[in-house]
Amino acid sequence: MSNFRESMIMTGQLEYEKHFWNAMRGDNAAYDKLDMGRMANIGTYLLPTATSKKCMAELEKESIFRQIATTIHAYGTDYKLMGTDTKDVATWVPEGGEIPMYDSMEDFTKYNVGFYKAVAFVKLDEDFIDDAAFDMENYLVKRFAKNLGRIEDWAFVNGTGVQMPTGILADKGGGETGVSTANVTFDDIHSLYFSVKSEYRKNGCWLMNDDTALYLRSLKDEHGNYLWRGDADSLLGKPVHICNDMPSIGKGAKAVAFGDFSYYHVISRKPLSARAITEVFTVYDQIGYLAVEYLDGKLIRPEAIKVMKVTA
Known part of the structure; x- marks a missing residue:
């Protein structure tokens, strides 16, 4: 061409x-x-x-x-992707007060x-x-x-x-491990949710396969009430996307992902x-x-x- x-x-x-x-x-x-x-x-x-x-x-x-x-x-x-590493500064400053700045030269990672x-x-x-x-x-x-x-x-x-x-489950370059568990419970789902910083939870969503979704939908409390209640397309108020390329629950599997996927x-x-x-x-x-x-x-x-x- x-x-x-x-x-x-x-x-x-x-x-x-x-x-x-x-x-x-x-x-x-x-x-x-x-x-x-x-x-x-x-x-x-x-x-x-x-x-x-x-x-x-x-x-x-x-x-x-x-x-x-x-x-x-x-x-x-020749293209490189730039990712920010540091937080921007936003604060209230009194009139005549010093404006806070940072001089780090490592604000960006080149991919x-x-x-x-x-x-x-x-x-x-x-x-x-x-x-x-x-x-x-x-x-x-x-x-x-x-x-x-x-x-x-x-x-x-x-x-x-x-x-x-490089996929989100890659050991290098993928998402971080928020929860490690031997026996998946609904408490683990809550822990995974809160392992993500609030700034990423804001636009967060879930990713899992059909088997995992069915397992989570089947969990009940001591009174026999389902723990995942309401809309099957929403979990803890965040959208659930079914992706059958995600692994099922099993030893070593990263079975559920949560966060802001716009950073992918x-x-x-x-x-x-x-x-x-x-x-x-x-x-x-x-x-x-x-x-x-x-x-x-x-x-x-x-x-x-x-x-x-x-x-x-």
Whole structure:
């Protein structure tokens, strides 16, 4: 891709969109008209601007983290994420009084941001592709978003930072342990809640899988009353997000997370791109479609999200 800015302008033109969808329908000659949108290292082509916006909107529906985290577009080759380490000063000062300041040079931590490749692959029968009434764009957008959203959330939870983003459960770079317990009780949930500083509880939410939510919903007091009362989508007044990429309660598992997930940053490094793959599937009267995105994910303030670790 020779000039990124020119390429982004080109993808917004109707001519580019027409040739792109001709290529997606198996017209290999159409790729000659898409040269400005070609991702040279992988041979995919930038989605038309309108399609890219639709795909990102669908991806935000599919990915829990894209709903609760902070998304940044950082398409440059050399990008560093800055995280503040110190508290800002805010206080009342009498007229003529000294204004408090701090002179620390370590107010920010620089995070190196990676280029990690996520891919989604789907296939379509040529009968659908040849049907003029078939909304191919809408179909591929939803399929790409569903698959990319699934692998994104897995990495944002469990990622190691090696050839993938760093997840909130990572031992290095993930959320801090707020509670360690051998036998999960509702008291542990209260302890986890209050282990998070009030400034992060304000916009806090819970993350757990279905099994953990069911277990917590089943806990009762000595009188047989359920401890988790009221709306299943709220716990201690804070939203509950079910993410089945979180581990179930078990030895060594970090089964529940709570905090302000806006301090987790999803960093898009390149726009979505795709291409049709015709040769391999011709004998099956099918066309394959490969979608590629480059991104990273980092928790820039580990104390903002605390996890409950099960020790036995």
